[in-house]
Amino acid sequence: MAGKLDLDPRIVARARALAAKAGQPVVDLARSHTTVSVERAVLRLAGVHGADPDGIPWVNRLVDAVRADVGLGHGVAVPVLHAALTTGVEDLTVLAQKAAAGSVRFDVPEKKADVAAARRHAKRAAAGGLKLVDRRRAERDKLIRRYGDPAQRPWIYLIVATGDIYEDIPQAQAAARAGADIIAVIRSTGQSLLDYVPEGATREGFAGTYATQENFRLMRAALDVTSRELGRYIRLTNYASGLCMPEIAALAGMERLDMMLNDSMYGILFRDINPIRTFVDQRFSRQVHARAGIIINTGEDNYLTTADAVEAAHTVTVSQLLNEFFAHEAGLADWQLGLGHAFEINPDLPDSFRLELAHALLARELFPEAPLKWMPPTKHMTGDVFRGNLLDGFFNLAGALTGQGILLVGMMTEAVVTPWLSDRDIALQNVKYVLNGAGNLHEDFVPGPFIRGRANQVLGEAIELLERIVGDTLMDAIADGTFGLMKRPADRGKGLDGVAKQEADYYNPVTEVLA
Amino acid sequence: MAGKLDLDPRIVARARALAAKAGQPVVDLARSHTTVSVERAVLRLAGVHGADPDGIPWVNRLVDAVRADVGLGHGVAVPVLHAALTTGVEDLTVLAQKAAAGSVRFDVPEKKADVAAARRHAKRAAAGGLKLVDRRRAERDKLIRRYGDPAQRPWIYLIVATGDIYEDIPQAQAAARAGADIIAVIRSTGQSLLDYVPEGATREGFAGTYATQENFRLMRAALDVTSRELGRYIRLTNYASGLCMPEIAALAGMERLDMMLNDSMYGILFRDINPIRTFVDQRFSRQVHARAGIIINTGEDNYLTTADAVEAAHTVTVSQLLNEFFAHEAGLADWQLGLGHAFEINPDLPDSFRLELAHALLARELFPEAPLKWMPPTKHMTGDVFRGNLLDGFFNLAGALTGQGILLVGMMTEAVVTPWLSDRDIALQNVKYVLNGAGNLHEDFVPGPFIRGRANQVLGEAIELLERIVGDTLMDAIADGTFGLMKRPADRGKGLDGVAKQEADYYNPVTEVLA
Amino acid sequence: MSIIRPYGDTTGDGMVQLSFTLPIPHDKRAEGAALQLAGKMGMDPAMLVHAKQMGDEFTFFVVYGKVGHLVDTDQVQVVERDYPLLSAKEVNAVIKRRLRRRLNVVGACIGTDAHTVGIDAILNLKGIAGEKGLEYYSELSVTNMGAQVSVPDLVETAREKKADAVLVSQVVTQRDAHLHNTRAMSAAFREALPAGKRPLLIVGGPRFDELMTGELGVDRIFTRGTTPREVASYLVHALIESRS
Amino acid sequence: MSIIRPYGDTTGDGMVQLSFTLPIPHDKRAEGAALQLAGKMGMDPAMLVHAKQMGDEFTFFVVYGKVGHLVDTDQVQVVERDYPLLSAKEVNAVIKRRLRRRLNVVGACIGTDAHTVGIDAILNLKGIAGEKGLEYYSELSVTNMGAQVSVPDLVETAREKKADAVLVSQVVTQRDAHLHNTRAMSAAFREALPAGKRPLLIVGGPRFDELMTGELGVDRIFTRGTTPREVASYLVHALIESRS
Ligand code: B12
Ligand code: B12
């Protein structure tokens, strides 16, 4: 596939170097801070589970209690395990319940030996969670060996979004039977701004279903049944994003989800979550994903729903380069990088399809080892469902021509409703026709001057923008509306109060292992 | 465009030579016979018009009368004009009326001078019709100079088929405004087997509208208004096929139709019209089209509705080569050869789209100067209209990638109804999206080994078949079900009784000029 | 289950998709008119999701919405196959044993309709969907008259061939051509032959309603997806089994 | 023309296209059930042209046919623009002359809805469809609170900014989220402020029914394709012109 665009390897190397330079300060920031959700994720891996009668998870109650007593800057692991050791309450969930009742107080031990003991126990507890994550990963590997990966590239990715896990399950199974390789359960509109992860099986989401550990478990189990039935391992996707990104990453690892939406800037731009909060949560969640063998899906496609897909094409490239840098830094391998991009050029534009090919091929050749996530048209979809199905067909074709890794299947009703059962069927039939009938057309696709020129132009603009960001800072660029036209200053946005600077004695038994 | 397939020019030349060899006996046959419809066409050009109170045209009455008296083998021109001279009834329509009433008798003059006089007058009368045809052609040239040809290739060809000329007209105008370059008025199901051309404006066709001189005139006038309104010359198409092919060709020339469906074998195969009748009528009608500057559309696409589009691909090529040979022989120039082919491969077949490209490109490169007529999927269209619109989109793309000349726009309701107004609108929107967004993709289309291999294979099979036909005869091949799986022996089929061998003194004032 | 509703993405949501054209230019009133029609069809609420003017006088609409109608599957009327599906071998055996002569079948596509693919699929050796056509059955004597056969010719041939059954195909439906032609055909047979001598009359085509036999004066109607075996089995059933 | 019918290809033919899913596997009975539904919607004759089973329990259908319903365009209810469409200059002039202070507008996307493109199109300088947004109007003071704003925060800000008008956007409609959120919003304003002090309440979004103002407790509803000028003209009309 590589080589159709004649990209100059020196220019590509320069782009990567600039992205590293632009990203490094943010990494430094992430390494020196923690958040309530990072700490809760640690506790989840350490075995704290369940929620109080109001549905507030015990991890929240426990972190809040620790924070009230000693702040967050030391990490919660040492104070919590120290309390466990001193009170003799070894079950951390029970400890959380007691803490919530006000019957436990936390502090940071002063004696070296106490610190060492607390750290040792914390490490052992966290290791339990990580071992579970490892087991799940091995399980996945085994199932893939048994059932096999999809026969074709791109993998076919379908969403379910009924809001009710018990409607989602049969729809997901039906979608898999009809040809989906990956099922994504879309989240309820409100969840990203919840500063806790809901508990249990849920049936009342709006335009999506809550991400809960139990919903993860139910869906994964159902898809295991379907994988067996079909002799093809069906992957499951959810969202490690929003205020609880690190915890959801941990839950995903423990419930064998296979892919997670996880972008370095999506929460900042589209959920108005504080940038620092996001970057700290990001790094941790990616470290967990790396360990869990989860493929991440980044969110550059979203920029093109608010900004123009031609004018802002280079911002997608810049963001992909940054996402790659952050991902590598967090330990993710190239095969785990489902970098996002989308078919969002105004279809009325002359040569719109060829511009799409140029952009898609640029991503392909810049990241040859990454399983790129190719998103369908949404912005220019209208209530004209006949035209919609046609556009989706050309999107599918562009995906096949440019060797995309993960094809998020577009629905003709994009502008109307969250997908109906029949929409998915029609969409899959569309994908199958295109992949079966024209999937090999890349053999006959040799970009001419127009496509090559456009791709090189976008890369050039990306480098210019990266130079500006390096000169300035990434935080300022985000504040200025560089990405998706959204302006998000570093000192604003939701969840900032959940961020703390790490103290010198900060200890995190999970990152210690994952770093 | 040429050269993408690496066709060997020697093989191409051999194919052409074989087609000429296979076609020549049929040409000889056509040159030595005449038919009732050829003779009626002569009379129409000579000015006979109108119909009796039962709707039977005076040309029919006149030819029948001549035939009853002296047979057809001398041609009707001399007997008729001789009668006109001897009776003094100079208006041939009046003569026809008298003949129908039994008050005129016809014979072939014996005296050389009488023959010469009759021929001279016949020639002058026919010249009147041909002059009208020439005037119409000049008119077309002028209008095209004034309004211009379509801005893009392929030209966009749309059908109307309400059965009622007065519903057809506004629909045709709407289609032109929406982007059609060519309007085809589909004929009523029954017309091809009528051995006369109906008269006047008609409103009661089934799945199409009768081809009549008045309907031609009304539609052409309406489209002239629309051409002016749009500043783009809108072409009009009808069918020179069926038992009255020669007459309809004459009427088309006199009413400035711009294209005519006119195939050397369609009537034989799909209307069970006698092969000899068809070939004789064919040759005459093509001579008229050549003079009128009309582009013909051949009917190879039809074979693929009854035969399999992959298995029978080479029969399309063979038929195109034969159609080309017959057309050149009749005086048509390359720019007038809208050779037909179609997107009819089973869409479930792996690489179906690439096979379509191979076939379409083969036609393109075999006939580089011909405005190929590219027909949409019909056979594999189902009631699933969403899928239908998608297939039509890929058909449009194949047309653009392979440089087709005339794009017959497919409708999502192909398997359901003759097109609705909205179907045409949706279909045109489809065409526009594809041509606008991907019309230049041919720049990036460089067929690889699969497509090149397939095209060369089809050409090879075509040559084999031509060799077989040359060894055998074309008539036998037609009798054997070679084309479209239909078996049509030369001594069967409708209209054979309207054929006559030319006598030594056969005279036709039209072919004399056109030959 | 006997009472059901349309399903969009949740059980019982009643969601459907509708599209149509109204002969008025696009404006707010036109959208209201479109919603009025959707309402009359029982859509409530109805969402008008697309409206596009075509030319000066027409507008195309797409509407999504919920219908309140219940579908009672117990009330559904269908023509169920009321005869056993036999293999070619069995069909031949029954004819041989019971009729003791070949069964005569005459087929045609009548009127101006020239779509022979359907009738050929049933009659010709080649068949369809992996099944051989009636010509393959040794005990059936098949005459396929082809396309655009006139009713008098058909009656004449049926008489001549002593047809036990006449199979007629009709594909073109514009202006109800298929219904007119079928009625004309059955009337001609009624006129030409006394009840006892009349062949079994069968019509087929993709757009027939199988429930209309009475109205059309025929014995049986076959539609989309018919296979030769079904027809052969029916012939044996109607002409032999049920007459004994 | 006041009585019209759907148009397929001939005046008065009444033809429409319909598609839906029924929660039953595909067989003849299912097809009959689909036709029963089409019949209840007024399609007669209805042609079932496509049926495809999806999974084990569902079948998708496409039906074409004629509806008998008449559409009476005189009976159509629409919210016609009942105020003049002004230019930005005129809007500013009226406010300056008649109100003698800037008119305060607070906008937000409430509930868990984060689709800001629509409200931004109305409020932000950039605007939409070639028209500048309300921020461009010198006599309007615009506060755009962005997405996922809670109703209490909205009420609080409206009070603080002395909002003359509150503009709320709602795009997500699944489970009628937009209706619930709008009702909650208007109730909160009714509760928090006396009638005379209440800002003008406006909602917008692609799937609202403009006729529902009463039910939702708002003053005006805008839907698909709204432009800033229309909103500005309405504000001037409702807050100034019609109050004098
Ligand atoms: C192939 C085809 C043609 C070929 C026909 C070749 C031939 N020798 O048959 C050609 C190219 C010649 C042709 C021409 C025309 N066609 Co045509 N054609 C089609 C097409 C693409 C497929 C039809 C087909 O072969 N189906 C496959 C067969 C196997 O299915 P079937 O007929 O339904 O048969 C099955 C069952 O119905 C049943 N059955 C059918 N008959 C019988 C009879 C008996 C006794 C039994 C038991 C069962 C049975 O069993 C069969 C096997 O399962 C359709 C569009 C489509 N995709 O459906 C248009 C279509 C049928 N054609 C149409 C038209 C209008 C025409 C023309 C009239 C256009 C014109 N004015 O020029 C012409 C003229 C033909 C004429 N005089 O009738 C329209 C009909 C519209 C309508 N509903 O009225 C269609 C729907 C296309 C369209 N949307 O406009 N056509
Ligand atoms: C862009 C977009 C997004 C972007 C939003 C970015 C942003 N900052 O706004 C992103 C990618 C973030 C996004 C996310 C989601 N989206 Co979204 N999104 C869309 C999309 C593609 C376009 C919407 C749009 O921008 N339209 C353009 C604007 C200009 O039009 P408009 O909103 O109608 O506004 C006009 C008028 O309605 C009116 N108007 C609107 N508001 C107001 C207010 C006032 C006061 C006035 C006067 C006028 C007015 O004026 C505007 C200008 O004319 C649609 C699909 C589509 N093609 O429509 C889906 C769509 C709206 N999204 C949908 C969903 C479900 C989601 C998610 C909830 C999915 C999930 N569970 O993760 C998420 C989460 C968002 C959330 N919490 O709400 C669904 C909603 C389904 C439904 N009917 O309930 C849609 C329809 C897609 C689908 N079929 O599933 N989405």
Ligand SMILES: Cc1ncc(COP(=O)(O)O)c(C=O)c1O
């Ligand atoms: C990268 C990424 N994260 C998260 C989301 C949505 O998640 P939520 O709004 O539930 O946070 C999206 C939406 O498509 C996304 O692209």
Ligand SMILES: Cc1ncc(COP(=O)(O)O)c(C=O)c1O
């Ligand atoms: C070449 C050609 N001639 C004629 C026809 C149809 O004409 P008729 O009215 O003779 O059936 C067709 C049909 O598509 C055709 O392709």
